[in-house]
Amino acid sequence: MPIKVLVAKPGLDGHDRGAKIVARALRDAGMEVVYTGLHQTPEMIVTAAVQEDVDVIGVSILSGAHMTVFPRIMKLLEERGVDDICVIGGGVIQENDVPKLKVLGVREIFDADATTQNLIDGIERVVAEFGRARKRTGAATPAS
Amino acid sequence: MAIQLERDDVDQAKGEWEQLTLLPFMERRPERRSSFRTLSGTELQRLYTPTDVADVDYLATIGFPGQPPYTRGPYATMYRAQPWTMRQIAGFGTADDTNARFRFLIAQGQTGISTDFDMPTLMGCDSDDPRSEGEVGREGVAIDSVDDMLDLYRDIDLEKISVSMTINPSAWILLAMYLVAAEERGFDWKKLSGTIQNDIVKEYISQKEWVYPPKPAIRLVRDTIVFSTRNLPHYNPVNISGYHTREAGSTAIQEVAFTLAGGIGYVEEVLKLGIDVDSFAPRLSFFFVSQIDFLEEVAKFRAARRVWAKVMRDRFGAKKAESQRLRFHTQTAGASCTAREPLNNIARTAIEALAAVLGGTQSLHTNGYDEALSIPSEPAMKIALRTQQIIAEESGVAGTIDPLAGSYAVERLTSDIEAGCFAYFEEVEKRGGLVRCIEENFFQQEIADAAYDLYQRKERHEWELVGVTKYRDDTGNPKVELHHVDEAASERQLKRLRATKARRNENKVKAALAEIARVAQTDENIMPATLEAVRARVTGGEIVNMLKPIFGTYVEKPIF
Numbered sequence: 001m002p003i004k005v006l007v008a009k010p011g012l013d014g015h016d017r018g019a020k021i022v023a024r025a026l027r028d029a030g031m032e033v034v035y036t037g038l039h040q041t042p043e044m045i046v047t048a049a050v051q052e053d054v055d056v057i058g059v060s061i062l063s064g065a066h067m068t069v070f071p072r073i074m075k076l077l078e079e080r081g082v083d084d085i086c087v088i089g090g091g092v093i094q095e096n097d098v099p100k101l102k103v104l105g106v107r108e109i110f111d112a113d114a115t116t117q118n119l120i121d122g123i124e125r126v127v128a129e130f131g132r133a134r135k136r137t138g139a140a141t142p143a144s
Numbered sequence: 145m146a147i148q149l150e151r152d153d154v155d156q157a158k159g160e161w162e163q164l165t166l167l168p169f170m171e172r173r174p175e176r177r178s179s180f181r182t183l184s185g186t187e188l189q190r191l192y193t194p195t196d197v198a199d200v201d202y203l204a205t206i207g208f209p210g211q212p213p214y215t216r217g218p219y220a221t222m223y224r225a226q227p228w229t230m231r232q233i234a235g236f237g238t239a240d241d242t243n244a245r246f247r248f249l250i251a252q253g254q255t256g257i258s259t260d261f262d263m264p265t266l267m268g269c270d271s272d273d274p275r276s277e278g279e280v281g282r283e284g285v286a287i288d289s290v291d292d293m294l295d296l297y298r299d300i301d302l303e304k305i306s307v308s309m310t311i312n313p314s315a316w317i318l319l320a321m322y323l324v325a326a327e328e329r330g331f332d333w334k335k336l337s338g339t340i341q342n343d344i345v346k347e348y349i350s351q352k353e354w355v356y357p358p359k360p361a362i363r364l365v366r367d368t369i370v371f372s373t374r375n376l377p378h379y380n381p382v383n384i385s386g387y388h389t390r391e392a393g394s395t396a397i398q399e400v401a402f403t404l405a406g407g408i409g410y411v412e413e414v415l416k417l418g419i420d421v422d423s424f425a426p427r428l429s430f431f432f433v434s435q436i437d438f439l440e441e442v443a444k445f446r447a448a449r450r451v452w453a454k455v456m457r458d459r460f461g462a463k464k465a466e467s468q469r470l471r472f473h474t475q476t477a478g479a480s481c482t483a484r485e486p487l488n489n490i491a492r493t494a495i496e497a498l499a500a501v502l503g504g505t506q507s508l509h510t511n512g513y514d515e516a517l518s519i520p521s522e523p524a525m526k527i528a529l530r531t532q533q534i535i536a537e538e539s540g541v542a543g544t545i546d547p548l549a550g551s552y553a554v555e556r557l558t559s560d561i562e563a564g565c566f567a568y569f570e571e572v573e574k575r576g577g578l579v580r581c582i583e584e585n586f587f588q589q590e591i592a593d594a595a596y597d598l599y600q601r602k603e604r605h606e607w608e609l610v611g612v613t614k615y616r617d618d619t620g621n622p623k624v625e626l627h628h629v630d631e632a633a634s635e636r637q638l639k640r641l642r643a644t645k646a647r648r649n650e651n652k653v654k655a656a657l658a659e660i661a662r663v664a665q666t667d668e669n670i671m672p673a674t675l676e677a678v679r680a681r682v683t684g685g686e687i688v689n690m691l692k693p694i695f696g697t698y699v700e701k702p703i704f
Contacts, residue, residue, distance in 0.1 A: 035703075111483055
C-alpha cells in the first residue's frame with residue numbers, strides 16, 4: 001500500500017507553486033497524493049486528513065504564519081486522538097523556528113532546496129519511525 | 145533587415161565557417177552540452193546571423209522609441225530625460241511602521257513609493273477577522289480604514305511623488321481610502337499620480353488572492369477604470385501583471401500572453417459601456433518580472449510592447465498612439481533568489497535589473513538579498529536600491545536607447561515571443577474566452593506544467609543554481625541579519641481598529657453599507673458609494689463582507 005499524503009495550503013497565502021510541484025513529484029514517485037487547494041483552515045486540513053485516512057500531512061506555508069498554523073493543526077490532531085498521522089512542512093520557514101516546530105511534534109521541515117529524493121527519503125523515514133504500523137509493499141522510488 | 149544579396153552571402157559564408165572553422169574546432173573541443181535552452185526552455189542557436197532576422201522589417205516592427213509599435217521603448221528619449229522610477233516596495237506592521245520605511249527609502253534617493261499590504265488586507269479581511277490571526281502586519285502593512293491610510297503616507301507629499309499600491313480583490317476600496325486620505329489632507333485628485341494593481345484576472349490565474357467570482361470582480365475593475373478616467377488624469381487604475389504568473393512557474397511567453405489576455409479582457413469589459421477606447425487605454429499599465437535569463441528577458445519586454453501595440457491597433461481600433469503604448473513596472477524575480485548563500489542574490493538581482501533597464505522599464509523594484517528568507521531588512525533594501533543607482537549612474541547603459549536592438553539573437557527571440565503570444569490569444573478564443581479559460585483552469589494548468597518542467601530540469605541539472613545545485617558549499621550556510629517581526633504590531637493594529645470604530649457614527653456606517661449593497665445590485669459605478677463609506681470610516685472588511693451574499697464567493701477547483 002503506497003504512502004498517502006495530504007498536501008495542504010493553510011491560511012490566506014496563495015503561493016501554491018511549491019505545493020503543486022511537491023504533490024506532482026510525490027505522485028510521480030508512487031505515493032498517493034491529495035491536494036487540499038488554497039485557503040484552508042487548520043480544521044479543514046485535519047478533517048480532510050482524517051477523512052482521507054492519510055499517513056502524512058504536508059503543510060506548505062510561505063506567509064510567515066507557520067507559528068500560528070502548525071500549533072493549531074497539532075492541537076486539533078491531539079483533540080481528535082490522532083497520533084499516527086505525521087505532520088511535515090515546507091515553504092519559507094526561518095531556521096530558528098524549526099526546532100520550535102519539532103518540539104510541537106512536527107516531524108520534518110523541508111527548505112526550498114530540498115530535492116524530490118530528500119522529500120521521499122524524509123517522508124519514508126518519518127512514516128517508518130512515527131507512522132502507522134501498516135504493512136507496506138513497493139517502497140516509493142522517484143520517477144526518472 | 146538585411147538585404148537579399150547580403151543574406152545569400154552570409155548564408156554561404158556561414159556554411160564555409162562551419163566546415164572550415166567550427167567542425168574542426170568542435171572535434172578538438174566538443175561543446176559541453178548537446179543543447180542550450182533559455183530559462184523558459186526555448187532552444188538557443190549556437191550563433192545568430194542576419195539570416196535569422198531576415199523576416200524582421202525594421203520600420204514596421206522595430207521602428208523608433210515613442211512611436212508604435214514601441215519595440216524600442218515607450219518614450220522618445222527614454223532614460224536620457226530621466227531614469228526609470230526607483231520604486232522599492234515596502235510594507236510591514238502598522239501604518240506607522242511602514243511610513244518610517246518609506247521615509248528611509250526616500251532619504252536614500254528612491255523616487256517612487258510602492259506599498260505592500262498584509263495578507264488580511266489583500267484578501268479583504270479586517271485585522272480582527274478570525275482568518276487574520278497570525279498574519280496581521282506580518283508580510284505587509286495592515287490597513288483597515290482610512291485612518292490607517294492617513295498615517296501610512298503621513299508627511300509624504302502625494303502631489304509630488306507617485307504612489308503604487310499592490311492590492312487586488314479589494315482594490316477599489318483601497319483606492320477609495322487613498323483618495324479620501326488625499327482629500328482630507330487637502331491634495332487635489334487631479335494632481336495625484338500613481339498606480340493601483342487592481343488586476344483580478346491574474347489572481348485567478350496565478351497569485352490566488354480573490355474573494356468574488358470573476359464576473360463581478362471584473363466589473364469592479366471596470367468601475368475603477370471608468371471612475372479614474374473621469375477623475376484621476378494622472379493615475380493608473382490597473383496594473384496588469386505578469387509577475388505573479390512567472391513567479392508561479394510560467395514561461396516568458398506565458399507571462400506576456402496571459403497578462404495581455406487579461407488586458408484584452410478589461411478593455412472588452414469597459415467597451416461594453418460604450419466608452420471610447422482612446423479615452424481610457426492610455427492609462428492602462430503593466431507589470432512584469434525580470435528573471436535571470438538576460439537575453440530572453442530583454443526580448444520579452446520588447447515583444448510585450450510590440451504585441452500590445454498591435455492588439456490595441458488591430459483588435460480594438462485604437463487611434464491614439466498613447467493607447468497602443470505599453471508602459472510597465474518591473475520587479476526582479478523572487479523565485480530566482482536562493483535561501484543558501486543569500487548574498488549571491490545581489491548578483492542575480494543586478495543581472496535582472498540590467499535586463500529590465502535594457503528592456504525599457506518605467507519603474508523598478510530590485511529584491512533584497514534576503515528575498516528567499518523573509519520580507520526585506522533595511523540593509524537589504526539599501527543595497528537593492530544602490531544596485532539600481534549604480535546601473536543608472538555608473539554603467540552607462542542609460543545613455544543610449546534600446547542598445548540591444550539589432551542584436552540578431554535579441555531580435556529573433558523578440559519575434560519568437562511575439563508569435564508565441566498571438567498563438568496563445570487564439571487558443572484562449574478557441575476555448576471560449578478569458579473567463580471560461582480561468583474557470584476551466586486552462587492558464588493554471590499551463591503554468592503548473594511549465595513549473596514542473598523547470599523543476600525537473602533543475603533536478604536533472606539541466607538548469608543549475610549556483611550554490612544550491614552546483615558549487616554547493618556544505619560547510620555551512622552564511623547567516624544574514626533578517627527583518628525582525630514585531631509580534632506586538634498585531635495588537636497595536638487591533639487597538640487602532642477599535643479606536644476608529646469607537647469614534648465613528650454607526651448610523652452613517654449602516655447607511656453607507658446599505659448604499660453600496662444597493663449599487664452592487666445595479667450596473668452603476670461602485671466608486672461614489674465606496675468613497676462615501678470610507679469617509680464614514682467603514683472598514684475594508686465590512687465592505688467586502690457586505691457584498692459576499694450579492695456577488696458570491698470564488699472557490700478554485702484544485703489541480704496540480
